[in-house]
Amino acid sequence: MEYKKPRNRVNMKEQAPLIRARNLLEVPLGYTPEEAMEEAGRCLNCARPACRTGCPVAIDIPAFIKLVHEGKFIEAAWKIKEENAMPAVCGRVCPQEIQCESHCILGKKGEPVAIGNLERFVADFEREADGLRIPEQPSHTGRKVAVIGSGPGGLSCSADLIKSGHQVTLFEALHKPGGVLIYGIPEFRLPKIIVEKEVDYIKKLGVEVIMNAVIGKMYTLDELINDHGYDACFIATGAGLPAFLGIPGENLNGIYSANEFLTRANLMKAYLFPEYDTPIKKGKRVAVFGGGNVAMDSARVALRLGAEKVYLVYRRSEAEMPARKAEIHHAHQEGIEFMFLTNPTRFIDDGKGNVCAVECIRMELGEPDASGRRRPVPLNGSEFRIEIDVGIPAIGTRSNPLLLSTIPDLRLNKRGYIIADHETGMTSKPGVFAGGDIVTGAATVILAMGAGRKVAKAINEYLKWKHWDTSGITV
Amino acid sequence: MFRIAKKKALSDAVILFEIEAKEIARKAKAGNFFVLKIHEQGERIPLTIADFDQERGTITAVFQKVGKTTHQLAMLNEGDSISDVIGPLGKNSHIENFGKVICVGGGVGIAPVYPIARALKEAGNTVISIIGARTRELIFWEDRMRIASDKLIVVTDDGSYGRKAVVTVPLDEFLREDTGIKRVIAIGPAIMMKFVCRTTEKYPVETIVSLNSIMVDATGMCGACRIEVGGETRFACVDGPEFDGQKVDFDLLMARQRMYLDEEKEAMECHRKKMGGN
Numbered sequence: 001m002e003y004k005k006p007r008n009r010v011n012m013k014e015q016a017p018l019i020r021a022r023n024l025l026e027v028p029l030g031y032t033p034e035e036a037m038e039e040a041g042r043c044l045n046c047a048r049p050a051c052r053t054g055c056p057v058a059i060d061i062p063a064f065i066k067l068v069h070e071g072k073f074i075e076a077a078w079k080i081k082e083e084n085a086m087p088a089v090c091g092r093v094c095p096q097e098i099q100c101e102s103h104c105i106l107g108k109k110g111e112p113v114a115i116g117n118l119e120r121f122v123a124d125f126e127r128e129a130d131g132l133r134i135p136e137q138p139s140h141t142g143r144k145v146a147v148i149g150s151g152p153g154g155l156s157c158s159a160d161l162i163k164s165g166h167q168v169t170l171f172e173a174l175h176k177p178g179g180v181l182i183y184g185i186p187e188f189r190l191p192k193i194i195v196e197k198e199v200d201y202i203k204k205l206g207v208e209v210i211m212n213a214v215i216g217k218m219y220t221l222d223e224l225i226n227d228h229g230y231d232a233c234f235i236a237t238g239a240g241l242p243a244f245l246g247i248p249g250e251n252l253n254g255i256y257s258a259n260e261f262l263t264r265a266n267l268m269k270a271y272l273f274p275e276y277d278t279p280i281k282k283g284k285r286v287a288v289f290g291g292g293n294v295a296m297d298s299a300r301v302a303l304r305l306g307a308e309k310v311y312l313v314y315r316r317s318e319a320e321m322p323a324r325k326a327e328i329h330h331a332h333q334e335g336i337e338f339m340f341l342t343n344p345t346r347f348i349d350d351g352k353g354n355v356c357a358v359e360c361i362r363m364e365l366g367e368p369d370a371s372g373r374r375r376p377v378p379l380n381g382s383e384f385r386i387e388i389d390v391g392i393p394a395i396g397t398r399s400n401p402l403l404l405s406t407i408p409d410l411r412l413n414k415r416g417y418i419i420a421d422h423e424t425g426m427t428s429k430p431g432v433f434a435g436g437d438i439v440t441g442a443a444t445v446i447l448a449m450g451a452g453r454k455v456a457k458a459i460n461e462y463l464k465w466k467h468w469d470t471s472g473i474t475v
Numbered sequence: 476m477f478r479i480a481k482k483k484a485l486s487d488a489v490i491l492f493e494i495e496a497k498e499i500a501r502k503a504k505a506g507n508f509f510v511l512k513i514h515e516q517g518e519r520i521p522l523t524i525a526d527f528d529q530e531r532g533t534i535t536a537v538f539q540k541v542g543k544t545t546h547q548l549a550m551l552n553e554g555d556s557i558s559d560v561i562g563p564l565g566k567n568s569h570i571e572n573f574g575k576v577i578c579v580g581g582g583v584g585i586a587p588v589y590p591i592a593r594a595l596k597e598a599g600n601t602v603i604s605i606i607g608a609r610t611r612e613l614i615f616w617e618d619r620m621r622i623a624s625d626k627l628i629v630v631t632d633d634g635s636y637g638r639k640a641v642v643t644v645p646l647d648e649f650l651r652e653d654t655g656i657k658r659v660i661a662i663g664p665a666i667m668m669k670f671v672c673r674t675t676e677k678y679p680v681e682t683i684v685s686l687n688s689i690m691v692d693a694t695g696m697c698g699a700c701r702i703e704v705g706g707e708t709r710f711a712c713v714d715g716p717e718f719d720g721q722k723v724d725f726d727l728l729m730a731r732q733r734m735y736l737d738e739e740k741e742a743m744e745c746h747r748k749k750m751g752g753n
Contacts, residue, residue: 259698273738402713
């Protein structure tokens with residue numbers, strides 16, 4: 001099918017901003033089959049599809065879109081699943097605008113094909129039509145692999161390894177599998193039922209999932225290898241130690257790390273308190289500090305918990321914000337008040353140990369720093385106060401030493417992350433691979449999934465010959 | 476699911492559970508704690524591992540009925556199951572032959588101090604123990620503590636059992652009379668630990684306390700349990716739970732423990748109503 005002029009993108013309908021800001025339902029409502037087919041019809045089916053090069057797991061994008069255009073939605077989902085076990089998740093949380101969609105030829109003159117929306121549509125269609133297909137079980141290789149951490153990296157690696165015929169055990173420290181997909185990303189961006197279904201799919205493939213298993217404490221890595229007969233281990237524990245601002249008053253009641261705030265709300269369902277037992281301070285005036293996706297999520301959760309006013313305080317300007325454009329846009333629409341070029345200097349005590357205000361200082365942009373972004377410099381004398389009852393630093397995470405400190409022969413970099421080969425995930429310890437945030441520092445779901453897939457491939461090779469080559473490791 | 480192998484009421488308010496958790500029992504050491512979550516809607520609460528039996532594959536928890544979760548927990552019986560049990564967590568107690576040590580357990584804190592006293596005695600220390608509670612009813616494990624100690628003093632606030640005193644009174648006497656005491660380990664309510672530290676600061680003795688702050692994941696991921704030690708923020712779950720008591724900001728710890736008082740009341744109300752009470 002040829003089109004002389006590319007038609008406009010079929011936008012996905014969304015809940016109205018002021019309504020959705022007070023409920024936990026998903027913001028985009030999804031395509032109808034007709035809308036999906038129409039959008040798929042915009043794809044030019046390029047001979048050398050650039051979109052695919054922008055995908056960290058190299059999904060055959062034109063092939064699945066063609067199937068959508070033909071109305072073969074379930075087949076389209078299966079096509080994606082050849083490369084990606086979790087399309088319903090990735091269709092929602094991948095930054096497509098800087099990945100596949102940024103390479104789409106249509107984007108040169110107009111809007112690129114809505115690849116993310118289409119991925120989401122077919123994954124949802126497959127799930128709702130009960131079309132989940134369990135591929136044939138391969139013959140067993142007799143090899144055992146332990147995957148530590150059930151976030152996106154661990155899940156994708158497990159799915160690939162089980163398809164290769166290895167026995168796979170996935171260990172999760174929390175009481176629910178999914179990692180950041182469960183504790184971090186809020187319901188309105190990624191409904192938890194979708195994560196549960198994706199995990200179910202991986203279990204159906206044959207992966208054994210063991211919850212409440214804190215590796216390093218319950219078993220050491222050496223015990224898994226020597227006593228439990230695992231031939232290889234993949235460490236995919238993420239970067240789970242919250243960074244704080246390091247300013248006075250940060251330990252007052254009402255100050256949460258974004259990790260804690262989101263874990264209480266998402267994993268523990270504190271928004272349903274007292275039906276659920278975990279409490280959360282439902283602030284009336286909330287300030288979130290930071291400019292990434294986690295900051296956006298925290299701000300939007302605070303709003304949904306009933307806050308009257310939510311400030312997003314960021315020390316640089318909007319242009320430097322690392323959050324996805326769509327998330328910033330959604331937050332704006334919902335009434336989050338952005339305070340750019342503003343930095344907190346201290347939290348003020350109400351006299352009873354609770355935060356009652358935050359003192360901030362205005363910033364201006366100076367010369368570019370190491371990250372290439374212009375460095376914010378405080379403007380002396382510009383201090384001012386914002387009254388708040390909840391404050392949420394969302395300024396990133398650090399490496400969690402809980403497991404790593406129990407593996408003396410594993411080499412770490414200066415920041416405490418694991419040193420691993422970029423291509424294979426091989427570490428300084430034979431048989432032990434690592435990938436995702438625990439290697440790179442905090443990044444995205446899809447990058448962790450991509451790392452999980454690369455490592456699965458390397459583990460496959462390793463299990464054939466048990467040859468350990470770490471010449472590719474660079475610090 | 477984790478089965479409750481044994482339940483025993485140590486008093487009206489204090490309950491002992493032995494929970495089947497083979498993997499945790501295998502690795503548990505004095506000073507460790509674990510996290511439990513009763514059911515799908517439950518919260519995650521940390522409890523100290525008061526004892527462990529590797530052969531039977533059980534860990535012992537002693538808890539006091541205070542809020543909704545502990546009340547609900549107390550309603551479970553032998554043979555019932557708890558949905559999630561996670562551990563062992565936290566750093567091990569530092570055990571070596573120090574010479575002469577004093578172990579102080581206050582209220583429900585008697586339970587966690589017991590395995591430490593036992594381990595210290597096994598390591599060759601002379602162990603003096605002081606256990607105390609508000610009233611006779613709340614004193615438990617006197618027999619166990621006697622076996623784990625060379626000398627045991629029991630005190631109650633109201634004098635209904637043992638000596639009428641708070642734990643710091645005999646503690647101060649021991650420290651004054653015997654300059655050979657090297658270390659004091661104190662576990663109990665924050666306010667008790669604070670006063671233990673006030674008492675010991677006058678003497679050349681190290682004071683170790685085990686902090687019971689509010690936790691969620693208890694693996695270092697959330698920072699709910701943060702406290703200040705020597706002016707620095709530390710996480711009780713992974714950096715502790717034991718710290719040098721002289722450096723702990725107990726007022727901050729107590730303030731943080733009170734963070735959810737209103738919510739705890741509300742949850743308790745709802746629970747009572749559901750149970751048909753008033």
